[in-house]
Every structure is written in structure tokens, then in C-alpha cells.
Amino acid sequence: MADCIFCRIAAGELATPLIHQGEDFVAFRDIAPQAPTHIIVIPRQHITSLADLTDPDLSGRLLQAVRETAQREALEDNGYRVLINIGQHGGQTVQHLHFHILGGRQLGWPPG
Numbered sequence: 001m002a003d004c005i006f007c008r009i010a011a012g013e014l015a016t017p018l019i020h021q022g023e024d025f026v027a028f029r030d031i032a033p034q035a036p037t038h039i040i041v042i043p044r045q046h047i048t049s050l051a052d053l054t055d056p057d058l059s060g061r062l063l064q065a066v067r068e069t070a071q072r073e074a075l076e077d078n079g080y081r082v083l084i085n086i087g088q089h090g091g092q093t094v095q096h097l098h099f100h101i102l103g104g105r106q107l108g109w110p111p112g
């Protein structure tokens, strides 16, 4: 989608460095990190939110991409958090499905 910021990042139209990528995903650092490591993983394909992710194979590949990305960032030993905000109550601000990977500090619970 031309007016979607994450589609533009996936297409290489912005100067956002990709820290990992595959056939159907890209990973990059969040512009406003909420933890020492804060990475966004997205499908290359424009999917608005988890509510629209109906392909079980793509779902599995995306989850593996998240795991691989966390492993590359050496987050496994101390642990990390993966979260997806969905819609208004979920606090989703970019309408292109994305996984947040947060790590590098002790995270609190519950979220606000």
C-alpha cells in the first residue's frame, strides 16, 4: 500500500536499515524504542492486523522470523517479550501487522 509506512520500509523506500529479512518478512529497529532492544518484525505483504492474518503457513513463518531475529540479537539468554497490538483498544498505531520484540531490561507486567 503506497501510503503505509511499513510497506514503504519493506520496499526499501525509506532509509530504515533492515536488521533481518526473508522472503516474506523484514525486521528493523523501532524509531521510538521502549527498551534497549526494540525491534519490529513485519510481513512484506500488507496485512492490516492480526485480525486479518488467516494464512496458517505465513503465521508460522512470521513467528519463526521473530524467534530468529531475537536469537540474532542475543536476547535468548535473558529473555524478551513479543507483542502485537491490535486495533484501538490494543493501542495499534500503524495499520500494518507487526510484532514488537522488546528486550535488554527487566520488563514490567501488566502493561498499561
Ligand code: 5GP
Pocket (backbone or CB within 6 Å): 005, 016, 028, 029, 030, 031, 032, 033, 040, 084, 085, 091, 092, 093, 094, 095
Ligand atoms: P503500534 O503502536 O502500532 O503497535 O506500534 C507501531 C510502532 O512503530 C511504534 O512503536 C512506533 O515507534 C514505530 N514506528 C512508527 N513509525 C515508524 C517508522 O517510520 N520507522 C520505525 N523504525 N518505526 C516506526
Ligand code: ZN
Pocket (backbone or CB within 6 Å): 001, 004, 005, 006, 007, 008, 045, 046, 047, 095, 096
Ligand atoms: Zn503496509
